[in-house]
Amino acid sequence: MKDIFRTRRMWRPRGELKRRYDVVVVGGGAHGLATAYYLARNHGITDVAVLEKSYIGSGAAGRNTTIIRSNYRTPEGAAFYQQSVELYKGLSRELDFNLLFSQLGHLTLAHSDRALITATERAEVNQLLGIESRLVGLDEIAKLCPELDLSTEVTWPVLGALYHPPGGIIRHDAVVWGLARSADRRGVEIHPYTEVTGIERANGRVTGVRTNRGEIACDAVVSATAGWSTLVADLAGVPLPITTHILQAFVTEPLKPFLDVIIVSSQMHVYVSQTDRGEILIGAEIEPYTTYRGTSTFPFLEYSARHVLELFPQLESARVLRQWTGLCDISPDFSPILGVTEVAGFLVSAGWGTYGFKAAPIVGTTLAELVATKRTPALIAPFALERFSTDTLVSELAAAAVSH
Ligand SMILES: Cc1cc2nc3c(=O)[nH]c(=O)nc-3n(C[C@H](O)[C@H](O)[C@H](O)COP(=O)(O)OP(=O)(O)OC[C@H]3O[C@@H](n4cnc5c(N)ncnc54)[C@H](O)[C@@H]3O)c2cc1C
Numbered sequence: 001m002k003d004i005f006r007t008r009r010m011w012r013p014r015g016e017l018k019r020r021y022d023v024v025v026v027g028g029g030a031h032g033l034a035t036a037y038y039l040a041r042n043h044g045i046t047d048v049a050v051l052e053k054s055y056i057g058s059g060a061a062g063r064n065t066t067i068i069r070s071n072y073r074t075p076e077g078a079a080f081y082q083q084s085v086e087l088y089k090g091l092s093r094e095l096d097f098n099l100l101f102s103q104l105g106h107l108t109l110a111h112s113d114r115a116l117i118t119a120t121e122r123a124e125v126n127q128l129l130g131i132e133s134r135l136v137g138l139d140e141i142a143k144l145c146p147e148l149d150l151s152t153e154v155t156w157p158v159l160g161a162l163y164h165p166p167g168g169i170i171r172h173d174a175v176v177w178g179l180a181r182s183a184d185r186r187g188v189e190i191h192p193y194t195e196v197t198g199i200e201r202a203n204g205r206v207t208g209v210r211t212n213r214g215e216i217a218c219d220a221v222v223s224a225t226a227g228w229s230t231l232v233a234d235l236a237g238v239p240l241p242i243t244t245h246i247l248q249a250f251v252t253e254p255l256k257p258f259l260d261v262i263i264v265s266s267q268m269h270v271y272v273s274q275t276d277r278g279e280i281l282i283g284a285e286i287e288p289y290t291t292y293r294g295t296s297t298f299p300f301l302e303y304s305a306r307h308v309l310e311l312f313p314q315l316e317s318a319r320v321l322r323q324w325t326g327l328c329d330i331s332p333d334f335s336p337i338l339g340v341t342e343v344a345g346f347l348v349s350a351g352w353g354t355y356g357f358k359a360a361p362i363v364g365t366t367l368a369e370l371v372a373t374k375r376t377p378a379l380i381a382p383f384a385l386e387r388f389s390t391d392t393l394v395s396e397l398a399a400a401a402v403s404h
Helices: 002-008 030-043 075-095 113-128 138-144 172-185 226-235 298-311 357-373 378-383
Strands: 020-026 048-051 106-110 134-136 160-164 189-191 196-202 205-211 214-223 243-252 262-265 270-274 280-284 320-330 337-340 346-350
Touching (some): 020 205, 030 048, 030 346, 048 172, 075 113, 075 172, 075 357, 075 378, 106 113, 106 138, 138 160, 172 189, 196 214, 196 226, 243 298, 270 298, 280 298, 298 320, 337 357
Parallel strands (some): 020 048, 020 214, 048 189, 106 262, 214 346
Antiparallel strands (some): 196 205, 243 280, 262 270, 270 280
């Protein structure tokens, strides 16, 4: 009986902390777990501890709206996210865990001439990189989503859209569990309810971390703490140009499947998809104020529901089932901050805002490579922290604000 129970566990129960590891990963979300997994898988580095202050997947990794896409505005961003989509395609097989990845297509609606121009620019950048992405007119939108209200008698008539066929959704909990299970099977230790409270340094480099369960020595610390990035980086004396905001979402009761494409409207600050369970999943933009409070708000619900009803009036009598909130770490140029800091051995994955879930596999592979080789992979070089002092920002505002 005991053995059956053991084989059914997703990963080993939390053990004692050792006094030393080669690498400590702070944060048991998708990024931290992916980094630990690829350290073990790609580089044979298994003396790794993932320290998570709460339960595994308790952060944004378990609260996001699961959109995966690569139709970004900058060549740096689009190339980076494209690699992540490619890795996601093979991840179910690789982890031997069904992640329910569905590339159902992604439509970003344009309701103004300006939005059409932005969509055209994005399509051109994407096509130059071999990413499927094009501007479509009302006829094609109507075929892709016959349920969408395309009439002109509305506040924001649809004029066209950016269509990205490979865009899709994936089961977020499954990604977290699959990565954790595979990292654990390769020897990585996973320690939930273990909070990092200090980062030890000597002569400009990391020497260990303090936790609520004692001190640990290590050669490298990778912070993958998203909404808490600034707090953890402060422990290492590294200021990050990030503000933390909440992002909210809600689902309706399950309905018969009718929506098999993701719909985003930046101008109406809303996006919609239908989950495998049939729920209509609705998200919006970040709240404009900075906070760590996880309280959902009624104005968000009212505002987002009103805009969704302008796109899908037939949802008028759908009942709201659940609403929730997560933290988002926003950088000034809406691009991530990835890699080394001025403290040797202290690496960060931060600045993920509302769009970091789709990047988990590529963050994991590139940060693992950086830890193992001590060289920054070319794909993430544009996202270095130092860009804020060298004035080489990578502005993704046009493609990353509402479009997760
Ligand atoms: C409502 C919502 C919708 C979103 N929709 C999308 C989407 O559709 N597509 C997309 O790509 N992205 C989306 N995002 C963004 C995405 O979820 C995040 O960018 C991504 O999950 C960040 O992953 P992570 O692993 O870095 O962070 P998290 O999953 O937040 O993990 C960080 C972990 O660090 C832990 N931690 C913090 N401080 C400490 C400490 N001192 N010691 C130990 N542990 C600590 C936290 O408890 C947390 O579990 C959305 C976010 C939200 C909130």
